Amino acid sequence: MSLHKINPTETKAWKKLIEQKHNLSTETLNSLFSKESNRLNYLSIKWDCFDVDFSKNILNEKTFNLLTELAEECKISDSIKMLFDGDKINETEGRSVLHTELRNFKTSNSSIVADREKIKSFSSKIIDGTIKGCTGKKFTDVVNIGIGGSDLGPKMAVEALKFYKNSLNIHFISNVDGDHNEEVLKTLNPETTFFIVVSKTFTTQETLTNANLAKNWIQKKLDTKEIQNHFCAISTNVNAVKDFGIDEEYIFKMYDFVGGRFSMWGSVGLSISISIGYDNFKKFLIGAEKMDIHFKESPIEKNIPICLALIGIWNSNFLGSHTQGIIPYTEYLNLLPSYLQQSMMESNGKNIDRSGKKVNYSTGNIIWGGTGTNTQHAFFQLIHQGDKLIPCDFIGFKKSLHGNKDSHNKLMSNYVGQMQALMKGRSLYEVVSEMKSKNIDEETINKNANFKVFDGNKPTTSILIDQLNPESLGMLISMYEHIVFTKGVIWNIFSFDQWGVELGKVLASKLLTEIKGGEISTHDDSTESHLKKLKNIS
Numbered sequence: 001m002s003l004h005k006i007n008p009t010e011t012k013a014w015k016k017l018i019e020q021k022h023n024l025s026t027e028t029l030n031s032l033f034s035k036e037s038n039r040l041n042y043l044s045i046k047w048d049c050f051d052v053d054f055s056k057n058i059l060n061e062k063t064f065n066l067l068t069e070l071a072e073e074c075k076i077s078d079s080i081k082m083l084f085d086g087d088k089i090n091e092t093e094g095r096s097v098l099h100t101e102l103r104n105f106k107t108s109n110s111s112i113v114a115d116r117e118k119i120k121s122f123s124s125k126i127i128d129g130t131i132k133g134c135t136g137k138k139f140t141d142v143v144n145i146g147i148g149g150s151d152l153g154p155k156m157a158v159e160a161l162k163f164y165k166n167s168l169n170i171h172f173i174s175n176v177d178g179d180h181n182e183e184v185l186k187t188l189n190p191e192t193t194f195f196i197v198v199s200k201t202f203t204t205q206e207t208l209t210n211a212n213l214a215k216n217w218i219q220k221k222l223d224t225k226e227i228q229n230h231f232c233a234i235s236t237n238v239n240a241v242k243d244f245g246i247d248e249e250y251i252f253k254m255y256d257f258v259g260g261r262f263s264m265w266g267s268v269g270l271s272i273s274i275s276i277g278y279d280n281f282k283k284f285l286i287g288a289e290k291m292d293i294h295f296k297e298s299p300i301e302k303n304i305p306i307c308l309a310l311i312g313i314w315n316s317n318f319l320g321s322h323t324q325g326i327i328p329y330t331e332y333l334n335l336l337p338s339y340l341q342q343s344m345m346e347s348n349g350k351n352i353d354r355s356g357k358k359v360n361y362s363t364g365n366i367i368w369g370g371t372g373t374n375t376q377h378a379f380f381q382l383i384h385q386g387d388k389l390i391p392c393d394f395i396g397f398k399k400s401l402h403g404n405k406d407s408h409n410k411l412m413s414n415y416v417g418q419m420q421a422l423m424k425g426r427s428l429y430e431v432v433s434e435m436k437s438k439n440i441d442e443e444t445i446n447k448n449a450n451f452k453v454f455d456g457n458k459p460t461t462s463i464l465i466d467q468l469n470p471e472s473l474g475m476l477i478s479m480y481e482h483i484v485f486t487k488g489v490i491w492n493i494f495s496f497d498q499w500g501v502e503l504g505k506v507l508a509s510k511l512l513t514e515i516k517g518g519e520i521s522t523h524d525d526s527t528e529s530h531l532k533k534l535k536n537i538s
């Protein structure tokens with residue numbers, strides 16, 4: 001079965017939600033909180049180690065009920081079933097979307113089970129030194145070479161879980177930037193360095209360029225033609241990997257039913273398993289699987305991914321925000337915003353609906369963010385006092401990992417305080433009263449008071465988790481994957497293709513021959529002048 005093709009703006013709920021937006025135009029978060037004593041009951045969900053509170057969003061009970069009706073009218077339950085049943089819902093590529101199968105411990109897919117065993121045994125052998133470099137030394141460093149989904153997921157998870165890491169150091173090379181490649185390699189000892197080349201297609205320019213640089217480095221430094229001991233690959237393109245010089249035994253599978261940006265739950269997660277050990281990697285999968293079950297089985301109004309997707313749709317399609325901040329209050333999650341940029345923007349940055357027509361409503365948002373409290377001292381000024389509505393997800397943990405209570409209390413008081421400030425704001429009256437209480441003269445008050453006013457009424461969602469560990473990280477990432485899916489279903493777009501990344505690649509490869517020495521063909525004036533400058537022609 002294929003996903004339904006329902007224009008959300010033609011549903012009854014959408015029309016009522018537009019009315020609802022007008023009805024709420026005089027309300028603020030402060031007024032909504034004073035009117036609704038049950039607000040936290042229906043706008044928060046406690047599940048497993050998650051406390052999700054979306055009550056600081058500008059909506060009331062009627063809005064929330066209409067949003068759940070919107071999900072129903074857009075057939076979310078049917079769509080979830082199609083996803084998990086493996087229906088070919090990636091219609092433009094004729095593929096199923098089964099990344100959830102990679103973390104399904106009851107899967108009937110024997111190949112996936114075998115992959116897990118291979119990840120387990122391979123990562124254990126790298127960790128305990130059974131697999132050694134060609135000079136007989138134990139590996140100390142592992143370099144993951146891949147880009148996009150073959151990089152961002154494992155890089156984020158390795159960083160997020162570094163509290164659980166062993167003595168191996170994991171590095172990532174993605175960009176086709178020779179300087180970066182050199183900067184990474186120059187710190188490493190070739191005898192003790194192992195490379196994982198991750199590329200579904202094994203044709204990606206960036207990855208193959210970096211993999212070949214690494215291969216030359218090993219061959220030159222170790223004076224060998226053999227690279228087998230120092231490389232493995234994760235790919236669907238077995239022949240190309242063998243041509244590169246890697247034995248079949250060192251090739252891990254990828255599947256056409258798993259998109260790059262959803263792939264770290266399988267072999268692409270090898271670097272994660274090497275970094276934290278397979279037992280921890282398994283817990284990461286178990287966490288994600290638990291969230292899958294919650295998503296599949298919970299009613300809409302208590303379903304975390306669905307509710308957060310609906311809140312996102314309310315904020316963007318009805319309140320007009322085009323951007324969303326992701327603010328984790330832990331340095332461990334500093335790569336989460338860039339990971340989510342691919343997950344959300346590559347999936348839902350589409351303007352053609354499932355019937356092939358241009359959409360007449362807003363779809364995927366601009367995703368950005370950084371860690372609290374650093375971002376409070378950077379871009380929060382604009383969120384507090386700028387002219388744009390920027391809903392933010394705040395992600396925090398009840399307990400720190402190393403146990404410094406004093407720092408953690410300060411960190412988390414900022415977490416709560418920022419959300420409170422964004423909601424409540426500070427009125428002119430409050431500003432003036434405060435200035436008066438400090439005996440500031442009237443002229444200064446008149447001159448400066450307006451600058452100190454905060455409008456407030458800025459929406460935030462809090463995802464408070466007991467502690468950061470492999471399982472809770474798995475839950476968090478799986479939660480965001482299902483938010484992406486739910487939004488795509490309601491927006492009536494195909495979330496699992498990525499045609500938008502093609503054109504630039506094709507043009508770049510044509511231009512490369514011109515930059516390398518070929519004739520410059522006819523282009524627009526700007527492109528032509530760039531080519532001339534790069535080739536040093538005046």
Ligand code: F6P
Binds near residue numbers: 148203
């Ligand atoms: O960015 C586009 C994309 O196709 C991603 O979906 C994918 O993760 C990445 O390129 C890398 O592709 P590959 O794994 O084939 O090298």
